[in-house]
Amino acid sequence: MTVTIYDVARESGVSMATVSRVVNNNPNVKPQTRKKVFDAIEKLGYRPNAVARGLASKKTTTVGVVIPDISNTIFSEVARGVEDIANMYRYNIILCNSDKKKEKEIQVINTLLEKQVDGLLFMGGTVTEDHIHAFKTASVPIVLCGTKEESENIPSVDIDHEKAAFDAVQALLNEGHRDIALIGGNFKDLAKGFARYQGYIKAIEDAGLTVNEDLIQVGNFRYDSGLEKMKYFLESNQNVTAVFAVTDEMAIGAIHAIQDAGLKVPEDISVISVDNIRMASMVRPLLTTVAQPMYDIGAVSMRLLTKLMVNEEIEQSQIILPHELIQRNSVKRLT
């Protein structure tokens, strides 16, 4: 039924080894022989079986990717970078959603390893002891994408979230703002929740101001919570002239809360955040934000992984990508 390498060998009058060589572009084959084999392949409609190849060669040319949620634009942009580079190096991607649930993460890591992936890309929240344990049982390289862990023993690529937040808040400070509210995220989320919160604190204190706890609310990174927390600030009559939201989505929610209250951004209140999702330039006013290079985070992670998979020399295994303030129209100088 299915045509195998053996059939091709017989048809073209050579051995399996030779067919294997031509299929794998091994140069040690006489052109004539090569042609005979190609003809037979064509004639029989032969398609190499990657599973058999994987078993024999112990390489599957596929890498496992564990991602919190592919339908979340941040992650899907990262995933695109991952896939493009994977594709460039002829790897395929097995994608698994984890919803940031530890159990699920560990579970998918294991099934990915059973599938004999040549490498693993892990995107997610926090890397716990259990994760590290699971990684240790792997005999293939792993890189953390958009996260990192304390010991810095596992290769990773991310931005400096604290500094990004710091820069955002400082941009507000530079425009004369002093009463700056924070719409943060769960501190359990080390990167976006905690580090970005820290950046806010640090910027405020660096400016010689004191942090006002009343000006801090924590949401869940999403639009609705940004809207809700901003509404709270407005209704509780806090005297804020600017707000820093740790994600664009929350910032956009905040903008709408402000607008819904009959106020204007940035005339009445300025808004800034971190991320630069596509939507940031699809709102009115256009959102000023600190851009995190999503695509690049994915692309660079994958590139790093490809090197690791072929035991290439690595100069730097803890990569911090640069971020950049994108000035648009949601921040105004305080007069």
Added chain:
Amino acid sequence: MTVTIYDVARESGVSMATVSRVVNNNPNVKPQTRKKVFDAIEKLGYRPNAVARGLASKKTTTVGVVIPDISNTIFSEVARGVEDIANMYRYNIILCNSDKKKEKEIQVINTLLEKQVDGLLFMGGTVTEDHIHAFKTASVPIVLCGTKEESENIPSVDIDHEKAAFDAVQALLNEGHRDIALIGGNFKDLAKGFARYQGYIKAIEDAGLTVNEDLIQVGNFRYDSGLEKMKYFLESNQNVTAVFAVTDEMAIGAIHAIQDAGLKVPEDISVISVDNIRMASMVRPLLTTVAQPMYDIGAVSMRLLTKLMVNEEIEQSQIILPHELIQRNSVKRLT
């Protein structure tokens, strides 16, 4: 180095076959034996090799998914539905971006087939003869997700794009609008481009009106083109009271063009579209649109594929999912 089923067999004093049975939950194993085997597995840290299993059993429990662009929210929401259901039935997903390029599509279909996936989910634009040819060489089931092809011989799941557009335009008509502009998409895209255009035409004609070619512009489905085409209508002083954009993104672009011109939505011009992406409820005014059940399209496709993969009886292989008008705030009755 790596521990195999053979090592476990030796360690637990049984045969490979028995180990295989307990690993695969075959009930024909005495509890005691089962326990011995589990102990050995635990002790040796055995992890089944899915590649070897795949070669021996001719099943890989993985399905290939070809998707135009995972970073596009529409597709990533569909992909989430696909993954959830795949996961539920213990399948893994190999994801390949195609950018809707025919060459790339055909190419990834082939590599997916080489990887011996148990089934294929194809999302993309148009299904050509070449695609059909590629599908024919496959010995595994295929389902089209968010597309379909003329002959209706390939299982598919999608919505009725023409009817969805028709309903959107009719909603405008019902509110008294007569001068309705269309911001369409490339007609080469049969589903979103052509079918939705047809729905517009049909609704206008059904209402006894005549189509005004001056009120038709075609964009590229994205935000910027919606903005630009609307700007054109505004500047060319067309007397429109409402616009139907074939995608939410273009509709949001149109809303912003209107607002940028100092007019209001829906007071001055009403806007409606089809899709209901998440962003539709993250803009001001909230976008009125005909919802296409993205997640379900993915979920149902995958469910259909799981049935096909186990040769289950299929009652219906051309599935049309329902769409629904979501009334929000971007449409107003013409007074």
Added chain:
DNA sequence: CTGTTAGCGCTTTCAG
């Protein structure tokens, strides 16, 4: 309930 024995389709020494 358990063991034996063929392969699955390919890569990879090792010879020549």
Added chain:
DNA sequence: CTGAAAGCGCTAACAG
């Protein structure tokens, strides 16, 4: 430049 042969780690009859 080419061929023979030994697996890769597992499943699936088949026999008992």
